[in-house]
Amino acid sequence: MNQTLIQYFEWYLPSDGAHWRRTAGDAQHLAQLGFTGVWLPPAYKGAKGGADTGYAVYDLYDLGEFDQKGSVPTKYGTRAEYLAAIAALHQAGLAVYPDIVLNHRIGADETERVTVRRSDEADRTREIGGEEQIDAWTRFTFPGRGGQYSPFQWNWTHFNAVDWDNGGQRSAIFRFEGKPWERDVDKERGNFDYLMGANLDTKNPEVVEELDAFGAWYLQTTGADGFRLDAVKHIRFDFFTHWLERLRNLSGRPLFAVGEYWNGEVGMLTHYLDACGRVMHLFDVPLHYNFYRASTSGGNFDMRRIFEGTLTAARPCRAVTFVDNHDTQCGQALHSPVQSWFKPLCYALILLREAGLPCVFYGDYYGTGDGTQPPLQGVLDVLLRARKHCAYGEQTDYFDDYNIVGWTRAGDAAHPGSGLAAVLSDGPGGEKEMCMGVAFAGRGFYDALGGCPGRVVIGENGCARFPVGGGSVALWLPEDGALGRAK
Template sequence: MITINMKTIKKVILLFGGFTLLLSSCVEDDSVALPAAPENPKLDLTQYTRADAGVMMQGFYWDVEPRGEWYNVLNTKVADWANSGINRVWLPAPGKGASGGFSMGYDPSDYFDVGEFDQQGTIKTRFGSRAELENLIQNFHANNIEVIADIVMGHNSGGGLQANPFRGGEEVYSLFDENNGNASGKFNRNFNHFHPNEIHNADPQALFFAETDLCHDQPYVQDWLWERDDSVGEFYKSLGFDGWRFDYVKSFDPKWVKAWNDKIGGFSVGENFDGNEQVLKDWVDASGSPAFDFAMFYRLDETLDRAKDLSALGNEGNMLRKLDPANAVTFVANHDTEKDENPDNRISYANKLLAYAYMLTHDGYPTIFYSDYENEAFKPQLKKLIQIYNSIATGAIEIIEANENEYIMKRAGNGDNPGLILYMNISDKATQYDISTNWVNAKIVDYADNSRFTPTTDANGNVTIYAPGKSYTIWSLGK
């Protein structure tokens, strides 16, 4: 029991999950007894672990530190990520970049140098040595986590100058050999392997490094990237990589992703940086690969930050996950959005957990950003949300309400799995909503721990649910 002195206190304000209860009293006794906090009313969610569950971790942020030690840093995270329900980790592009020890991998020079050749001013990549990479992958595998490599096959950097006759003799950095940024001696390249060349003029959107935009129509390029037994893809698979994240897929035809996957195999996801859900769906259909759901990302940014109106979350078909949930890889932040100074290209810190609550209760395959998960202000709640996704975030989705301040969604569950109800509230004040559930005469609990109320449904499954201001609750069956 809890006792409070009432001699001088006439009014006591109690806060329960964001709701205010005002008690007035004229009691002159020394104390008044209040009920103790209830025991944990939640069910053990491990009994509902889904076979199709799993969450991917983006295992890096822009300009990771310390340079040359990132693989070793990640090795200290493996057990915790595995215990939290992570089943895949996306690692940065492993090859040596033109900027050497400063490279984040997006300026690929030598695909086969993963930290063992002395070139571009370093032996290690920014992330570590080949031995450290292989050790990290083995550790992930020992903890039942697949490892995804970032594949940058649209453009190259760091080669030597040579005249390109297809550019009127202009000198461009298109010579890659043992003395020019390709110490491995594998996949040596020259001007004819970039655009324009004798067989192909340009890719659709070669916005970066146009002079060294790789031409995948060249059989030599196809052979070295994925067709040969000692290709880039086969080499990365031999290191232990289980799948692929294709960088900036707008810069080459989606059929090349399909060709890679047909030959190399494994999970894949494409970065088609576009907020139009139909553009994403068309790319998925053409490539046969899942894609990051930039449409969902921008809808969340729009509703939570710009419009401050959740109504659009109720619209049909405005995200890839609504059109094709099996091929939608959802996310709230990544290395690009978090370094973008334009606030319209990132979800604000204040609304991050609301966005994660949406993502980790809906369908699609969710990705957690390293810097968010390893932020101690977010980590406890993200661990809860990951467990919720991996257990009771299942069954048909029904949108109950989507207005300026509230978004309420119900997952029907299946079999013995009870499903859940998400209640998002972006107003300043606590709100409540009368809802019809699938649970009859049952106590329900907020598994996000943002409300301590434990209401009981009636004989028809009706109940009032609650959400604190600028927060969310996730309701399901209690004990």
């Protein structure tokens, strides 16, 4: 079966501590739709306790078990509920990929006096002024946990920078004296080692040892099947080579991994893949931006170029494709939401084609809590079923028109009744002549998405003209196939 992921959360989920229970209750449904893997949000306690989405990391070992930061549960629930959700997903045959955030720490328990030098926000390689001392939030003692699972406590020597001087009540990027930026990181802003909070110093062997211990503990505790890795471009490029290979050796399992390297230039993504030894997949950020630009171009985007400059085109076996995620939502740091009218086209492009491993966004399937994205459940159900049952066999592309593009999948013997024809237009509707192959001659096709009434009959030469409406996608399936009209 085709592999398909779902990001099972969005930024504006309610802070009701019920998400792990929702996850467990939805497990069988997700499996029936054809999902094979579930990306779960960060499960550990954040700086805002039960209101924290998990990216402001406080305690890696508190999965909703200890009274810290004003709550016992995390935003998503308790440790017991988290483990029960994973068990339910596993029972449904789904792989589980927790979100792992290692780069930064926020919400320290105490400050320490540290000698620093300020860095220019726009160019981190440029220093502003000389040495000075600040009160930095760098002491993490985790009094609520009391050393359970790990006695390790963090202090300033485990970090290389912070962005807040508590004594002077001022914000800036303060690099610790004697701790230069990592060189093998993304070059945005001169050097993008620093992102936020207390930034880990992965040159410190104590840091690496503790992260190794945490990874082993987390795997043993949760039984996770791999990871979504946050903000990998801010950590030296060979760190996850070490971390993942060690955990794979310890567990004896392949441990799928996908990293978030947020950069719209495909060359930066391929460079990272090569530098880290291709130990992970990466999200296809350039493809997301193509989708975003196409959706905001009013029908003036050249659809022939929708995959141009993408990881899907350059490294299809390493690309995880997506339309939107929690960071691209309205009001978030990487705000670039694809407009709703264009999303069915995007999902057809990632779910019904050969290249890339698609990831469906919870906020697109169920709608978002801020009300900006209505649920696309009806459309996605059809596309997901088609991916599960029909999207197999040789692919033939017809990306030969500015507005109307399409492709066919010829089906294969391993999936009886498979095969499809997809046509998309970001402008006026029309038709596109495409070939299914002579094996389909005389067979009728229907638009499973319902936008084009009637039927298409494949000619003796295996070809036909497939209609599509304006600004929409038509999914033509065999009437007598795996998802025929009566099915």
